[in-house]
Amino acid sequence: xSSTPPTGPEPQTDESQTDAxxxxxxxxxxxxxxxxxxxxxxxxALVVGAVLFQPWRIWSTTEVNETxxxxxxxxxxxxxxxxxxxxxAATPEPEPQPVDLAxxxxxxxxxxxxxxxxxxxxxxGTRVLAIENLATSDGPDLKVWLSDQPVIEGSDGWGVFDDGxxxxxxxxxxxxxxxxxxxxxxxxLSQYSSVSIWCARFAVSFxxxxxxxxx
Numbered sequence: 001x002s003s004t005p006p007t008g009p010e011p012q013t014d015e016s017q018t019d020a021x022x023x024x025x026x027x028x029x030x031x032x033x034x035x036x037x038x039x040x041x042x043x044x045a046l047v048v049g050a051v052l053f054q055p056w057r058i059w060s061t062t063e064v065n066e067t068x069x070x071x072x073x074x075x076x077x078x079x080x081x082x083x084x085x086x087x088x089a090a091t092p093e094p095e096p097q098p099v100d101l102a103x104x105x106x107x108x109x110x111x112x113x114x115x116x117x118x119x120x121x122x123x124x125g126t127r128v129l130a131i132e133n134l135a136t137s138d139g140p141d142l143k144v145w146l147s148d149q150p151v152i153e154g155s156d157g158w159g160v161f162d163d164g165x166x167x168x169x170x171x172x173x174x175x176x177x178x179x180x181x182x183x184x185x186x187x188x189l190s191q192y193s194s195v196s197i198w199c200a201r202f203a204v205s206f207x208x209x210x211x212x213x214x215x
Contacts, residue, residue: 060138064174068130069120071098096123104195104209107151109158111137113207117195119183127183129169129195135176141201142172144181146192151210158204161196172197 102119115134121127129144146167149160169181183189197206 061176062138062174063176064179065177066179068132068178069098071100071120098122100214102211102213104211106207106209107153109205109207111206113197117209129181129183131179136197136206138175139199141199143198143200144169144172145196145198147194147196148191149194151194151208161198161205162203165191
């Protein structure tokens, strides 16, 4: 009587390992996709932040040196003709000179700022804001404003200048030096009591000066 030799367990296929490998493949693909999305988002955030904050401008300097008017605080009221003796020939009347209407000194706000300001009436009747020996930080979207707000020292005064009336005289030409800004002919200067170097991007004052009317 013959006997059938015992047989071992039948060999099993590696289906479970194949299924596990197959199931991990989509996970790896999803991880790569999310990693790619995350890197792209980070790059976009860095680019947007650089455009908004322009951090490199902390170390940049733009120097402007325009010729400022030499002015007095009062208009000449006595002419050479009025003081000449009757028997002396009259001398030509002096040329009209620029006149300071108001002056002030910068104080620092968010950034250290020094220099002086003058509102000057030219002989032809036009008026300009003269900024002399300015030294402040460079920054994005800096403006020169005349404002009706008070100049307050410390951080309490950094953001007040857009709370009331202001007159935008244009972009700051440079963060260092001497510069002139035309004042519109129809501007009522009695409304404005201060000057601010204003960062419109972040609504903050770099520095400001109280305008003191000339005697």
